[in-house]
Amino acid sequence: MKLFTVGPVACYPAVRKAMGMQMMSHRSKEYLDLHFETVRLLQDFIETRQPVFLFSATGTGFMEAAVRNCVKEKLVVCINGDFGKRFADVAKSNGRQVVPVEPKLGHPVTPGMIEDAIRANPGVEAVAITHNETSVGLINDLQSLAKVCKEHGKLVFVDAVSSMGGTPIMTDDWDLDICFSSSQKCFGVPPGLGIGSVSEEALRVAEKMPNRGYYFDLKLWEKDHRDGKGTPVTSAIPQVAGLNAALKMINGEGGKRWYFDLYRKRNRRIRRGMERLGLSTYPQKGSESPTVSCINAPGKMSGPDVYKAMRGRGFELAQGYGALKDTTFRVGNMGWIPAKSIGDMLEALAQVVP
Secondary structure, eight states: OEEOOSSSOOOOHHHHHHHTSOOOOTTSHHHHHHHHHHHHHHHHHTTOOSOEEEESSOHHHHHHHHHHHHOSSEEEEEOSSHHHHHHHHHHHHTTOEEEEEOOSTTSOOOHHHHHHHHHHOTTOOEEEEESEETTTTEEOOHHHHHHHHHHTTOEEEEEOTTTBTTBOOOTTTTTOSEEEEETTSTTOOOSOOEEEEEOHHHHHHHHTOSOOOSTTOHHHHHHHHHTTOOOSSOOOHHHHHHHHHHHHHHHHHTOHHHHHHHHHHHHHHHHHHHHHTTOOBSSOTTOBOSSEEEEEOOTTSOHHHHHHHHHTTTEEOEEOOGGGTTTEEEEEOOSOOOHHHHHHHHHHHHHHOO
């Protein structure tokens, strides 16, 4: 089955090879060398000098960490789709009040929307932004959204689960306080690793926060990071090895700019192929994701119909999600996708759609 999913995605050969290593202790010199080398590679990739933590969890773990460590009462949550809703649900389940900023589905959040929410609720402590909303194939202008948050002195939490690795993120220049992702998306590594940078300001806030819990206590993670211990819990060692291999592969091929360009070319080729078949993307023009295309199903077929028919031809796409489950299907361009596979997928789709 050829994967064009939105995660987990197909893994690069170099990743699979690295993950086939014999196991080691997460307290051994060998692992600590691997761990901190991977952290340094990530810091360079997302352009930060802040600590990067490697949670044995998915990105949702970082949502909970952000809320429990840095919000005492209330935050703004930007909602472009189901994963923005998840951030809101995580906050509510931890007893925090949520001020939603929710544009029309398929439309991006604007700085003005955030500014209005902050002015109407000056006591909010942070703003949570989904950079790339996987459920609708939409990307927000993160730099401009973060800027307005900081103009009002608010912490900025960024769900970059399906954008980190696929498009530029300038963590320090854009003043992002917690910016997190997962291993199973753009980096082409199996699931199980949450990846996130945490700012000094976020850590200062966390220090005074009661009831941070244990597993995602950022001060505990900071201490072990600073002391050279790595992590306070057992590391997902194979995933760290795979991520290390992916980052070295990217550097060896031409660096992150090369990788972003590869994703742009894949994405453009897929969307142009859809247009030739008379299909259209769901989100507002100009806000289409660079890592996943959300495609309106043709009139005589539902999204699940397209998905099932493509599976029968050896291609695993992604079904529509949430409110768009029946009316769309999604095509990811993350992870290991040989160029020929894109052409093969489009040819198969031409046989499926009326």
